[in-house]
Amino acid sequence: MKAYMEKEGWSVRVFSDGNSAVEAIDQPPHLWVLxxxxxxxxxxxxxxxxxEKSDTPVIFASARDEDLDRVKGLELGSDDYLSKPFLPKELVIRAKKLLQRIYEGTNGKFQTRWINHYRIQPIERKVYYEDREIDLTSKEFEVVLYLTEHVNELKTRTEILEGVWGNDYVGSERAVDDVIRRIRKKMPRLNLETLYGGGYRVEHP
Structure with a gap:
C-alpha cells in the first residue's frame, strides 16, 4: 500500500502498532488509513x-468484514471502509477521491503558494526557499500557513490561537510570540510584521 501511494507522489508514514500512531496524532496527515x-x-x-483532535479523513482497511464493524467505524467518524483482501489500486482510487472531496474547492487553501520568495505546499506540509526545504515544526508550519492564507491582513494573537491552536486552548498568548520568533529566524525573508498592541501580518505585494 505504501509503494502504491508513493507512486501517486504522496508522502507516506507507516506505523507498526497503535501506540506509534497515537504519538503522531498531534502532527496530523491529510489522510489516515487504519x-x-x-x-x-x-x-x-x-x-x-x-x-478528538481534528477532522482528518480516515479510511478503515481491515480483514474484519462484518456489518457491525462497518457501522461502528462510520458511527465513530470514518469516511470509508475497505475489506481485506483488496487491490492496492482500489485503496489509491478511494483515497484520491476522498482527498479531492475534502480538500479541493476550498478557495485555494490547499494550493501551492509563493510568498516573498518562499514556496509553501499545504498538502505536503512543506516550505521551500530556492528549492531548499525549511525545517519547520508542525506548529510553525501551521502558523505560516494561517498567516499566508490571510496575507496583508492583521491577525491578533487571539485570532492566531483560535485559528491554529483551536478554541479549547488554555495556555498563554505568548505561545504565539514564541512560534513567531522561531519562524522569523528560519524564514527571514517572509516579511512578517509585528504591530505592537495589535498582532502580526505577512506583507506581500
Missing part, C-alpha cells in the same frame, strides 16, 4: 483519538 486489529490499541480507539 486497520482495526492491532497488537495494542485497536483501530476504533485510534479513530476516537484522531477525531
Amino acid at each position: 486497520d482495526i486489529m492491532l497488537p495494542d490499541i485497536d483501530g476504533y480507539e485510534i479513530l476516537r483519538r484522531i477525531k
Whole structure:
C-alpha cells in the first residue's frame, strides 16, 4: 500500500502498532488509513483519538468484514471502509477521491503558494526557499500557513490561537510570540510584521 501511494507522489508514514500512531496524532496527515486489529490499541480507539483532535479523513482497511464493524467505524467518524483482501489500486482510487472531496474547492487553501520568495505546499506540509526545504515544526508550519492564507491582513494573537491552536486552548498568548520568533529566524525573508498592541501580518505585494 505504501509503494502504491508513493507512486501517486504522496508522502507516506507507516506505523507498526497503535501506540506509534497515537504519538503522531498531534502532527496530523491529510489522510489516515487504519486497520482495526492491532497488537495494542485497536483501530476504533485510534479513530476516537484522531477525531478528538481534528477532522482528518480516515479510511478503515481491515480483514474484519462484518456489518457491525462497518457501522461502528462510520458511527465513530470514518469516511470509508475497505475489506481485506483488496487491490492496492482500489485503496489509491478511494483515497484520491476522498482527498479531492475534502480538500479541493476550498478557495485555494490547499494550493501551492509563493510568498516573498518562499514556496509553501499545504498538502505536503512543506516550505521551500530556492528549492531548499525549511525545517519547520508542525506548529510553525501551521502558523505560516494561517498567516499566508490571510496575507496583508492583521491577525491578533487571539485570532492566531483560535485559528491554529483551536478554541479549547488554555495556555498563554505568548505561545504565539514564541512560534513567531522561531519562524522569523528560519524564514527571514517572509516579511512578517509585528504591530505592537495589535498582532502580526505577512506583507506581500
